[in-house]
Amino acid sequence: MNRQKIANIIDRKSRSDWMCTAYDWFMVLTILVSLLPLMFMGTYKVFWFTEMASTLVFIIDYLLRWGTADLRSNNRKIAFLFYPFSFMAIIDLLSILPAVTLLNPAFKLFRFTRLLRLTRVLKMFGISSKVRLFMSILYKERQVLSSVLVLALLYIFVTALILFNVEPHINPYTGQPTFRSFFDALYWATVTLTTVGYGDMCPVTDVGRFVSMLSSLFGIAVIALPSGVITARYLDELRKEKD
Amino acid sequence: MNRQKIANIIDRKSRSDWMCTAYDWFMVLTILVSLLPLMFMGTYKVFWFTEMASTLVFIIDYLLRWGTADLRSNNRKIAFLFYPFSFMAIIDLLSILPAVTLLNPAFKLFRFTRLLRLTRVLKMFGISSKVRLFMSILYKERQVLSSVLVLALLYIFVTALILFNVEPHINPYTGQPTFRSFFDALYWATVTLTTVGYGDMCPVTDVGRFVSMLSSLFGIAVIALPSGVITARYLDELRKEKD
Amino acid sequence: MNRQKIANIIDRKSRSDWMCTAYDWFMVLTILVSLLPLMFMGTYKVFWFTEMASTLVFIIDYLLRWGTADLRSNNRKIAFLFYPFSFMAIIDLLSILPAVTLLNPAFKLFRFTRLLRLTRVLKMFGISSKVRLFMSILYKERQVLSSVLVLALLYIFVTALILFNVEPHINPYTGQPTFRSFFDALYWATVTLTTVGYGDMCPVTDVGRFVSMLSSLFGIAVIALPSGVITARYLDELRKEKD
Amino acid sequence: MNRQKIANIIDRKSRSDWMCTAYDWFMVLTILVSLLPLMFMGTYKVFWFTEMASTLVFIIDYLLRWGTADLRSNNRKIAFLFYPFSFMAIIDLLSILPAVTLLNPAFKLFRFTRLLRLTRVLKMFGISSKVRLFMSILYKERQVLSSVLVLALLYIFVTALILFNVEPHINPYTGQPTFRSFFDALYWATVTLTTVGYGDMCPVTDVGRFVSMLSSLFGIAVIALPSGVITARYLDELRKEKD
Missing domain, CATH: 1.10.287.70 (Helix Hairpins)
Incomplete structure (x- = not known):
């Protein structure tokens, strides 16, 4: 599995590929899991593990996107430098930050930043083209x-x-x-x-x-x-x- | 009254025939009667009789449809074998099953399967063509x-x-x-x-x-x-x- | 003031005539006055007078319409005979009947028949043509x-x-x-x-x-x-x- | 700054001019400030000052409009005479009157006349042309x-x-x-x-x-x-x- 293939899967370029669809659904599931503590009143022990797991996935996703940043901008090496300042990269970073709630559960509301990741979900369902029509x-x-x-x-x-x-x-x-x-x-x-x-x-x-x-x-x-x-x-x- | 005529009446093939319309309305009435126990809080003695009567009508209807199955598929005898597995036949069978509530009233909610029979009512009012337009x-x-x-x-x-x-x-x-x-x-x-x-x-x-x-x-x-x-x-x- | 003119005023044939408009508004007002007892909880002395007055107006209106019935159907004398059985005449008669509440206020709900007179109001505002469009x-x-x-x-x-x-x-x-x-x-x-x-x-x-x-x-x-x-x-x- | 320029600013004739926009927004702000006492239950000391300030602005605005009335009607001097009786001038005057509440807070509801000034706001946002379409x-x-x-x-x-x-x-x-x-x-x-x-x-x-x-x-x-x-x-x- 080379870097080009990873870039294709992440960027939804090869929609016919089942791995691309699988990755999309996996990310949607991870977002929902990461929002779980917001859907319950009490704080349960299990949330510590879901938080751990989802944050890990978000970090890997972030690193994969960063690591393939050059492939998405015509192989220019300078893309590695600019990527962390792009709009979507900042949203991705914001979705990792709420993990500080592992230290102190009072920062619970930080997790709302993860809702921004849902904009990726819209793209996935092909809705962004309809949204553009509206x-x-x-x-x-x-x-x-x-x-x-x-x-x-x-x-x-x-x-x-x-x-x-x-x-x-x-x-x-x-x-x-x-x-x-x-x-x-x-x-x-x-x-x-x-x-x-x-x-x-x-x-x-x-x-x-x-x-x-x-x-x-x-x-x-x-x-x-x-x-x-x-x-x-x-x-x-x-x-x-x-x- | 031969089998062909019964098939016509049941299948709504001769809409001008008054017997066809009468049969349709009779079935609608029977469905409503069979749902009566769901529309009252207590359990009344009379429901035992309505249940008895409506189940009997459903069984006769089922047997009539089965008995004329060949006439509806170009006189092929094999239709008798396949009919019980058709979609509408399963719905019809499901509407007979709730009669077990005669033995134990706790199975009251089984009767909801009879609501599926209402799809036949839609056909009767000629609504299914409009539904198809929608x-x-x-x-x-x-x-x-x-x-x-x-x-x-x-x-x-x-x-x-x-x-x-x-x-x-x-x-x-x-x-x-x-x-x-x-x-x-x-x-x-x-x-x-x-x-x-x-x-x-x-x-x-x-x-x-x-x-x-x-x-x-x-x-x-x-x-x-x-x-x-x-x-x-x-x-x-x-x-x-x-x- | 001859019979022809009265027929014109009542039937709204000469809309430019101010008397025609005045008569229409007077009838609307009478209907509202006749419904007054339905708009209050208690029964007040004054309702006896409003009931008296409005019933009197309805009776006069009924007699005027009956008396000019021939003019509205090509001067055929037989119209006098058929008029009381026409749809609008029956409504008009029904709006007079509630006057029996003068004898016994328990018949209060009889007055609802007067709401039927409001169909005349629709004609007056030229709404019946729009209603026909709808x-x-x-x-x-x-x-x-x-x-x-x-x-x-x-x-x-x-x-x-x-x-x-x-x-x-x-x-x-x-x-x-x-x-x-x-x-x-x-x-x-x-x-x-x-x-x-x-x-x-x-x-x-x-x-x-x-x-x-x-x-x-x-x-x-x-x-x-x-x-x-x-x-x-x-x-x-x-x-x-x-x- | 001559009279012509003031007339232009007040009348929104030179929309590209930033002073024109600034004046509009300043007036909207003043209307909101003048309505403040209506948005609170109690009566606070500070309202005395906001009332003072907003009334002063309304008076100046009124005088400026009156003083440039001739420029808006082809330099005819007679415009000074007719201006106070124009529709908008009466609304402007009505928005000054509620200042009497400075003497007696019981006249609080007088301030509602200032809502009429909001019709000017509609013009400002270019909405009056759309309202005309509707x-x-x-x-x-x-x-x-x-x-x-x-x-x-x-x-x-x-x-x-x-x-x-x-x-x-x-x-x-x-x-x-x-x-x-x-x-x-x-x-x-x-x-x-x-x-x-x-x-x-x-x-x-x-x-x-x-x-x-x-x-x-x-x-x-x-x-x-x-x-x-x-x-x-x-x-x-x-x-x-x-x-």
Whole structure:
């Protein structure tokens, strides 16, 4: 097994090769294993071993990528020097760092940096090309979509401001506090406009309820406008492809 | 009444025949009757009789289909041998088996196999042709739609991971536990992204609420993208049909 | 003021006439006034007068329509005989009947028949022509839309059946009963699939929550499919109009 | 710095000029600062200073706009006279008035008039041109969209009326009151039809729940129809632009 073959496997250049697919799935599994401690409340002994194993895999992966850096940039030896400063290399390095939690479990949240590795997973499933299609649609309609977004955010700000000032601080029916801060009001306004409607905060005054009703009706327009814009543009792309 | 006529009635070959329609509706009714015990909490005496009757109908239906198997495959006698191993025959057999609950009511959940018989109901209402149309649209756009799905699932995973780690285990306002396991967090993230928003679990920290707000806004894109894709493709099919 | 003019005003034949518009608005107001007792919890003295007045108006309107029945059907005298059996005349008569509540307030719910009069209001705002447009779109796509509806109803039935059997009868966290009957489960399933998500009933088992997650994701398709179908057909109508 | 340059900066005529952008952002910041007291529950000492400062900025802005009024209307001197009665000038004046809260904090809600100034922010982000595009789409489809709206409002009214009369006044399971007034029922009906579904008010009777189920299913049509109409029209505009 020479260096060229390793480079091919790591870089997903020979997709028909079963080793390439196996390596991809193995890395996905390792990422999931490395995130295990984040999915449980307590800290179990076994996590020490999973952390050990996954970090080891990440280090080997990092070294393999570094060791074949020249093959990916036309055999220029200088690539070894620049590789550690490339975007993906920094992400890979960040996914190794959380291993310090082996020393002190308090650094648990460091592991979130490993989520960045999931961008590699997207490439693996061939999704990045579709994401690029979505991005190009969003880019072509950026003016319209950003206008809808700004209007929606402004609407959220205004309704939050109104609700925060007309609603009592204590819900008269349950005795529970309603909005504790302006951020709570913003949270409520967003949850209403997007028609999620948890119900953990509800307007109790008639003015507040009237604003809610307007918000929920306006929310339909907020759903309808981007849907329409994206549909129209996608249809356009579909037709261009055909011609 | 000869075997050929029975085969026609069972197989819905002569749709204009009133006996064919009557048989279909009778089978739908029998399925509903056979599911009755699943729709009540207690166990009533009358269910023993409904179970008896519906199982009898299923057995007769099974035997009739088996007995006319040769007529459906160009009169080849060998069809009698192969019929019990066909997909629909296995489903039919599975719908007879739950009758063991007559002996022991603990096997109540066996009856769910009878839901598979409902696929026959779809055929009856002529829906399977429409389902095939939807399926062909979904198939043609499988790459785009599966990309949206994978992105949505990834987003659900990431938000669940964040919420599970930033939220306290006990809701400080109600004293109730929040997320009991990582699965609870996944459930919450799905319910938020799809804008259902039950409200049985709600973020209480500011970080959690901010993630909720992003999720609910992102949820609109998750609704808008598939809508757009399906609309564009359906419009395309409509036009093809016309030309 | 001759009979012809009254017929014109009542039948909205001369829309430019201000009396015609005034009469329409007066009738809308009368309907609202006649429904007033349904909008308050207690029974107030004043409702006796509003009931009296609105019933009087309905009776006069009924007599005027009957008295000009011949003018609307080419001056044939026989129209007087047939008019009371026409669809709209029966609705008008039904809106007079609730006046018996003047004798006994227990017949309060009789007043709902007056809601049928609101169909006249739709005509007044010129909405019935738009409703006809929607209806023609729904009719042309009836096969696809009814298939989506049947599939959705079947899905609601199946998920309700599963949830009703896997969920405990008592919520272990709140001590409250969950589904009291199968109808409750159907209600929950509908509210989830349509992404309303009240949260008065929530799944507490992992199986139930998994079904919820699938339902809410499937709910997006249930929104996307009819949207797509209606959009495509509306676009088609728009183009036809242009050619 | 002459008067012409000030007029250019204020009126956003020279968008490439960095001073123009800086002035815009400074005004946005000032509006936010002036709204600060509305975003906190208590009244803090510091608000006296922010109120002072923001009012001062608003006064200067008002005077600068008045002082350059002639330059914006072809150097006619009479513009000085008419300017204070223009729409935007009145809004600007209204945003100065809330400073009276410096004397008495009870007039806190006066500050809402400052939200009107946000219309200037929309212009700044170039959104007003997009808003005009949306408006033209909504205008062209006004008949269809207003019909959907009237139908939706009528549906809300009818379902609210039914629920208000069939639901008990006290929730039998929680002992809490349900609908306190008809307005509560209207609020509930709107929140259901738009699929927000807070869950603070829930139907408890079977009739009420059945109406809820119909409402939530009907809600999908209410989302689908405007989406379809807007999409179709937007697609049309896109095509016109191309030709």
